[in-house]
Amino acid sequence: TSLQRNQYYAHPRNAFWNIIFNIFGEQFSSDYSARVDILLHHHIALWDVLHTCKRKGSADSAIEEELPNSIEQFLLEHNHIQTILFNGTSAAHYFRKHFTSLSHYPTIILPSTSPAHARLSFDKKMEKWKILCSL
Numbered sequence: 226t227s228l229q230r231n232q233y234y235a236h237p238r239n240a241f242w243n244i245i246f247n248i249f250g251e252q253f254s255s256d257y258s259a260r261v262d263i264l265l266h267h268h269i270a271l272w273d274v275l276h277t278c279k280r281k282g283s284a285d286s287a288i289e290e291e292l293p294n295s296i297e298q299f300l301l302e303h304n305h306i307q308t309i310l311f312n313g314t315s316a317a318h319y320f321r322k323h324f325t326s327l328s329h330y331p332t333i334i335l336p337s338t339s340p341a342h343a344r345l346s347f348d349k350k351m352e353k354w355k356i357l358c359s360l
Contacts, residue, residue, distance in 0.1 A: 232257050233271055234338065235257075236339075236340070238340035239338050239339055239340060240338040240339075240340075240347055240350055240351075241312065241338040242260055243347070244338060244347075244350060244351050244354045245260070245263055245264070245354075245357075246263065247351055248351060248354055248355050248357060248358055249263060249267055249357075249358070251263055267357070269357065270299075270303065270306060272294060272296070272299065273294055273316075274293060274294060274296065274311075274316050274319045274320045274323070275288070275291045275292065275293055275294065275319055276292050276293060276294040276295075277291070277292045278290060278291040278292065285313070285315035288315070288319075291319060291323075293319065293323040293324070296320070296324055296327065297324065297326065297327065300327065300330070306330075307330075307331065307360070308330070308331045308332070308333060308360055309327075309330050309331070309332045309333075310332070310333045310334075310335055310356075310357070311332065311333070311334045311335060312335060312337055312338055313334070313335070313336065313337030313338075313339065313342065314334055314337070315337075317332065317334045320332070333356060335350075335353050335354055335356070336349070336350045336353050336354075338350060338354075
């Protein structure tokens with residue numbers, strides 16, 4: 226769904242946008258430009274660790290032939306970024322695999338907002354994601 230719409234976290238069951246709007250006390254919107262504005266307003270950059278990959282289905286465990294994004298360059302151009310947060314363990318795994326030179330950055334692995342990560346309730350995920358408010 227996200228790839229088809231060319232939008233981050235476009236699947237309606239993905240909790241990412243609901244969490245973002247909730248933790249910042251904002252009125253929820255399904256308008257993508259409003260969603261992006263919330264991130265910009267709170268100084269949050271959002272980018273995939275991987276630029277391309279092959280996979281059957283949407284499971285991160287099916288990723289093959291991955292090519293990382295230019296995160297080193299991005300961080301050079303945006304040198305005010307102090308902490309890198311990951312939406313789930315897969316993103317952290319690929320970051321560590323491809324960006325050993327960036328190991329000096331503080332990182333935080335947050336619970337995946339994917340509906341496939343159902344072992345945590347929405348409320349428990351949101352509690353963990355509230356760390357965004359203190360960075």
